[in-house]
Amino acid sequence: MKKILTEASGSMTSGYLISSIREAGHAAVASDIDANCFGRFLADDFILMPRKSDPLLWEQIEGLLRDHAVDVVIPSLDDTLLGWAERKAYFAKRGVHVLLSDEQVVKTFQDKWLTYLAFKAAGIPTPEASLEQLYPLVKPRLGRGAVGVRVETQAVDMDGMISQELAEGVEYTIDVFCGRDHKPHYIVPRRRLGVKEGKSTGGVVDLHPGIIAWVEQICASFPFQGPVNMQCFLASDESVRFIEINTRIAGGMALGFAATENWIGLAVDHFVEGQPLPEPQPVQDGMEMKRYYAEVFIPRN
Template sequence: MTAVLFTCAGQRVDIVSAFGRAGATTVATDLDPLAPALYHADRRALVPPVSDPGYVAALAALVAEHDVRLVVPLTDLDQEIVSAAREALEPALVLAPTPNVCRTMGDKYLAHAFFSEHGIPSPRTWLPDDVPGDARYPLLVKVREGFGSRHIYRADDPDELDFHLRSTPVESMVQERCLGEEFSIDVFCDVGGRCLNAIPRSMIQSKGGESIKGRSLADGELVEHGASVAETVGIVGPANVQCFREPDGSLPVTDVNPRFGGAFPLPLAAGSRYPELALALARGERPEPRLGEFREGIVMTRFFSDLCLVEDGNGGLVPFAEELPHPIAVEPGEA
């Protein structure tokens, strides 16, 4: 069985569990001992913060200890760090693009500049001091580096734009608001950057920047667009391409997140087999592209779940799976 190390595992129980079902031995890491994904993996380990000088060394030690063959960063927090540490993490394959791609896609203004330079349609975007007089309102003030739809503000006129630019606590850019319907395309590329599949989905509802309801779409134009964008950017492994279909038929791209998306369960249910493809890459195989091979009309609706833990007697925590210990608390007001 191929051992897979997940960094910043957090709440990504869906991804860790899917790799387990695909035949991997899962090793989850996080800073937080209460990160739920830790307790859905075959093995778990606490590691230093991503900013700690010993972070990569801690991951490398786990690679050696568990004979890890694939490293999968699950968030933007450490993706560039892990990508730059490929040699230190050998013989494991790091499922991420180059550090430069991670850095460029992580900065939304640099990403826009890349899109424009490489012929990928993108909404008109400016730095705060460069907004022209003919900008089409409403405009969006957006954080350059961030996630979860934090620090995004709508300005309906120049006065509101000035207010938001003065008030925002983060480095920002200004972007014209798209007028059409929004879509996400979950793609997966091999180590050479070939797109193996691209699965579009509608954005029925989002919360905190993550899609919680959506439907897989058999839309050939979006499939081809997602694959083309992924290959132009230089994606290795998973990515999520976010775009709009405008009234004029164009497909401007707003974001490319080079990792598994928040709505991972939807393309998985649609038949993406992305965990199996990742494991094949870790074994040195070269899967053939299967663009457009997935189930359309799969509807996802996400919900909160939970995990209860108890102390194991050795200073650690384990999933609660026994009868309640005695004595149990009495009802309020009872003796």
């Protein structure tokens, strides 16, 4: 049994990840900057994290990992994602496995302008973009979710921003699990049936062959490892345009897990224990996910 750390355990989508860790037979270590976040009361252990602005952030994190005997980290917070990637080798030497793609991959896909350039260089279809305000959609280069994304008709300060063509069609999110050889073991496209604050509130698996073919080409172009989340639009003429890749586990991946198998156990066996990946399970096309609020009751001491 491994002790597995998850981040941002007060987010509305973190409960499934804690449950998946425990269902895979491992101990869940929740973490957050809020000492009373709900994830604390669902997990086996809890770490109160320093704020990202703390000048000793990583020194403190290293000490906390050691004090709580953490074996595996599954990064999920965009603010610290690159920091984890930069320290993968360092932590591995200290017995802590960080389930994440390498630094250059994370750096490329955290920056929406670098993502656009990488897509163009690899021949991946994507909306046109610019560092100038040439297109109607304006968004931060380093933004997350839907924060700061807007359609602008007036001139805006483009410092730290990009403009992009509006992508039309049906929005898809694709959950991908890549092995040590960077090849995709699972590709699970899902239509998003609802989004709130950038997070999926519902979805349905749709094994669209054109999307799957493009995802295979993307994975052949970039050395991803572990869980990766991609976003694209499918137009009425069946053309596909990719807009974003998150090189981390994502909130809506609960559906990807349910339609295949628990990716936590898969990742630990493969990346930590060094086992070969087993034959993939059939993906349950058409499986639908709906989300609801749930309560955690904390008795008075």
